[in-house]
């Protein structure tokens with residue numbers, strides 16, 4: 500396999516040395532470390548529109564988009580303007596602001612929730628929503644699906660997709676048996692497993708939590724059987740047993756459509772979690788649901804939840820501006836870019852004879868470098884049957900051509916409204932060489 504070197508990586512290599520001395524693995528979130536593709540992560544100096552610029556002086560077309568948040572592209576002038584204005588008015592008050600009310604209202608306008616609470620990360624949102632679900636139902640058990648990632652919440656760090664999958668950590672040390680004892684992990688799209696779990700201990704189950712359309716083991720779609728989608732099936736069986744249905748839209752929310760996966764399949768959850776796009780590149784996330792459920796939170800109810808920086812004015816300004824700018828036209832444009840790119844990737848891999856499966860939820864998609872004659876990836880067990888070597892070769896060839904892909908075969912590719920013809924053309928031009936590199940690596 501020949502990897503075309505980018506202009507330079509010297510500074511990133513030196514930075515990574517320094518970083519590894521002061522931070523475990525040199526990164527503040529594991530999947531940034533390039534462990535599954537090898538090589539040195541690029542250290543980023545700045546970003547603008549569809550591009551990120553590393554400290555080595557390379558301009559890279561960005562298909563990671565901060566793992567989802569940058570729906571409008573990097574450093575959108577209106578978002579930066581709103582952030583600067585907010586910062587000048589003070590950076591945190593620990594008291595309510597009108598902008599938080601506006602952000603909540605924008606979320607409620609798009610999503611089937613009556614009330615939301617703002618938090619700082621997707622992890623915090625899922626952690627809090629589980630507490631609420633358990634507090635409301637008085638039950639302990641949670642059903643989750645293998646390969647679905649809900650942040651690094653102790654109880655949900657069992658078979659948790661991407662970062663964990665990439666690193667092959669079976670669960671993780673530091674999470675006690677007692678914590679995961681109440682977590683039931685089932686195969687995604689496996690309805691019989693769900694039926695059996697409810698039949699066995701239905702009265703102990705507080706909630707079923709799922710990614711609305713999983714994006715953390717590659718993009719996997721909720722399958723339809725007998726005209727009923729997997730999310731609708733989960734909502735129905737949960738309700739049959741008095742449990743809650745929680746849809747985690749941290750990745751899909753405000754991305755796969757204006758109303759997330761809910762906008763695509765219309766399934767109404769009891770509780771939902773949001774993050775990524777709604778923070779516009781700042782730490783902001785939320786959970787929400789029917790008022791009757793949300794009213795169980797302190798200070799009205801008895802389920803405690805809090806946060807010094809929750810609803811932070813700068814993060815709120817970024818999120819509010821991002822959501823307001825994300826018009827239906829923006830989604831149509833990203834959908835078109837995504838469709839074109841998916842077709843171009845497919846054509847390049849076909850030409851090189853590389854087996855693949857491409858799956859998408861709206862504009863969110865991933866390319867599975869499948870090993871066998873796999874034609875669809877419905878679950879985590881299938882997702883793990885990939886050639887990480889083929890992807891590593893593909894990834895490094897693209898990087899050498901100035902295209903920044905997610906550094907793991909288990910991740911979705913993210914586009915933004917700033918990915919125009921110039922950016923798309925650069926990606927398309929880089930594809931044939933990368934497809935050949937993948938072919939050599941897998942052959």
Ligand SMILES: *Cc1c(COP(=O)(O)O)cnc(C)c1O
Nearest residue numbers: 620621622648649650747749750
């Ligand atoms: C990213 C993600 C999370 C965690 O969000 P953080 O902000 O990284 O804590 C939770 N759920 C899903 C579906 C995600 O994609």
